[in-house]
Amino acid sequence: MIENVDMSLVDWSRAQFALTALYHWLFVPLTLGLSFIIAIMESIYVRTGDEFWKKTTKFWMNIFGINFAIGVATGIILEFEFGTNWSNYSWFVGDIFGAPLAIEGIMAFFLESTFIAVMFFGWNKVSKKFHLLSTWLVAVGSNLSAIWILVANAWMQNPVGMKFNPDTARNEMVNFWEVLLSPTAVNKFLHTVSQGYVLAALVVIGISSWYLIKNRNLMFAKKSIIVAAAFGLVAAVNMIGSGDNSARDVARTQPMKFAAMEALYEGRENAPLVAVGTLSGKEQAEYRKKDFIFKIEIPSALSYMVHLSPDGFIPGIMDLIDGNEERGILSFSEKADRGAVAIETLRELKEAKGKDEPRYTELRQKFDDPDWVENYFQYFGYGYYKGMNPISIIPSVSLSFYSFHLMVGLGFLFIIFLAVVLFFSVDNKLHNKKWLLRLGIIMVPLAYIATEAGWIVAEVGRQPWVIQDMLPTVAAVSQINVSSVQITFWLFALLFTALLIAELKIMFKQIKTGPKEGGN
Numbered sequence: 001m002i003e004n005v006d007m008s009l010v011d012w013s014r015a016q017f018a019l020t021a022l023y024h025w026l027f028v029p030l031t032l033g034l035s036f037i038i039a040i041m042e043s044i045y046v047r048t049g050d051e052f053w054k055k056t057t058k059f060w061m062n063i064f065g066i067n068f069a070i071g072v073a074t075g076i077i078l079e080f081e082f083g084t085n086w087s088n089y090s091w092f093v094g095d096i097f098g099a100p101l102a103i104e105g106i107m108a109f110f111l112e113s114t115f116i117a118v119m120f121f122g123w124n125k126v127s128k129k130f131h132l133l134s135t136w137l138v139a140v141g142s143n144l145s146a147i148w149i150l151v152a153n154a155w156m157q158n159p160v161g162m163k164f165n166p167d168t169a170r171n172e173m174v175n176f177w178e179v180l181l182s183p184t185a186v187n188k189f190l191h192t193v194s195q196g197y198v199l200a201a202l203v204v205i206g207i208s209s210w211y212l213i214k215n216r217n218l219m220f221a222k223k224s225i226i227v228a229a230a231f232g233l234v235a236a237v238n239m240i241g242s243g244d245n246s247a248r249d250v251a252r253t254q255p256m257k258f259a260a261m262e263a264l265y266e267g268r269e270n271a272p273l274v275a276v277g278t279l280s281g282k283e284q285a286e287y288r289k290k291d292f293i294f295k296i297e298i299p300s301a302l303s304y305m306v307h308l309s310p311d312g313f314i315p316g317i318m319d320l321i322d323g324n325e326e327r328g329i330l331s332f333s334e335k336a337d338r339g340a341v342a343i344e345t346l347r348e349l350k351e352a353k354g355k356d357e358p359r360y361t362e363l364r365q366k367f368d369d370p371d372w373v374e375n376y377f378q379y380f381g382y383g384y385y386k387g388m389n390p391i392s393i394i395p396s397v398s399l400s401f402y403s404f405h406l407m408v409g410l411g412f413l414f415i416i417f418l419a420v421v422l423f424f425s426v427d428n429k430l431h432n433k434k435w436l437l438r439l440g441i442i443m444v445p446l447a448y449i450a451t452e453a454g455w456i457v458a459e460v461g462r463q464p465w466v467i468q469d470m471l472p473t474v475a476a477v478s479q480i481n482v483s484s485v486q487i488t489f490w491l492f493a494l495l496f497t498a499l500l501i502a503e504l505k506i507m508f509k510q511i512k513t514g515p516k517e518g519g520n
Helices: 007-048 051-084 087-121 128-157 176-180 183-213 218-253 255-261 301-307 317-322 332-352 357-366 370-375 377-385 397-426 434-460 482-518
Strands: 162-165 170-173 273-279 292-298 465-467
Touching: 007 051, 007 128, 007 183, 007 218, 007 434, 007 482, 051 087, 051 183, 051 218, 051 482, 087 128, 087 170, 087 465, 128 176, 128 183, 128 465, 183 218, 183 397, 183 434, 183 482, 218 255, 218 301, 218 397, 255 317, 255 397, 273 301, 273 397, 317 332, 332 357, 332 377, 370 377, 397 434
Parallel strands: none
Antiparallel strands: 162 170, 273 292
């Protein structure tokens, strides 16, 4: 089914999109969280009338503005890549995927762009309350943008609320609310924005810790840390809770990704959770299997996490490839056969249209038959892999496993750190804890590593699918010259790196200047 596909084109297109997405996600989380921290600080200013809080708000607003501008630039390029590099995907799901992106542009982005000017340049030109309202609307707008982007991404992970139209070969939305409020979308939004809030809190704490170590702007740093630590701790607790719900949803809708996250090859009841582990560098040809060199397990924890019962069965990679009749799991070959039937039926329908109406009507009815859709079209994407090696549908186990455990481990570390920082801040002893202040600076890069690891789990773990079980990357890519993708990949790599360096230089200069001069 995919013999004529240029795999180098697929690989370079994936690499270009991954590069853009990873750079984009360096800027977005700080924007999501810092916008609310700024709004909270300005609310304190308006309530108390204390000019100290106005100066504090304006300093963090400058940090926000530097990050926001570059985040928008990378985000625009990311959306254009859907049309340039993944045109088959855009055609196949444009009616569904395009709706959230359109709403994001019309409602959220315009809301941000309208009130961000007031937020930055409206000081002493509008009333305090209107300025405060503008700041809150920018915060709400930036998070509304995240909602629609994450809804679109969640649909790719778990396609719901749609129906395939064989006449146009497109998926069409039939239930907007099912797309918007699917458990996958809700959990993804809550978990992702919580990550952004925690990262922003840690950035504020890290910068403020530097001031305390340098014995500069002490009151500014102490007050900023209290606001950020309280905000971040609440977000971190929600991050862990939504992450647990998200993992349970992944186990239900993307069992192969879940198995890769835990490097689970053989399904079992009372499945243990690997708390810490190291995989062998040697990969076996069959099932891409890697053995553990070392691991510490929590007995039955994985089964309990998914099924809320230690007796729950968790399928492994081998079950998903070979099938498990006892558990009602189809094998890869059976799914590929059924998917091939769906692809062939669609091909025959196109040939019969306008030439053989009785045959066309017969085939068209199949796509309206719920049983046929469930038993055949549901596996449409697998049809592209008929006759191929089953390992084609196994994601990178090492990358999924390490990224997932790194993200989870750092998440729990952040909760402990934020709680300790808040405790000492409220007790006014933080400035004497030099070790904790230095740790606060170290937490900033760790926060970025954790949030990037989360996206690696989400996107690498669902490979080879662009849309889970429906459209693989090999069928979604645009038929363009691979050299064009290679050239733009390196151009984007240079451009994004230059933007990142420029942002860091501007931000470090602003930090060195400090809130007294930079905030006025």
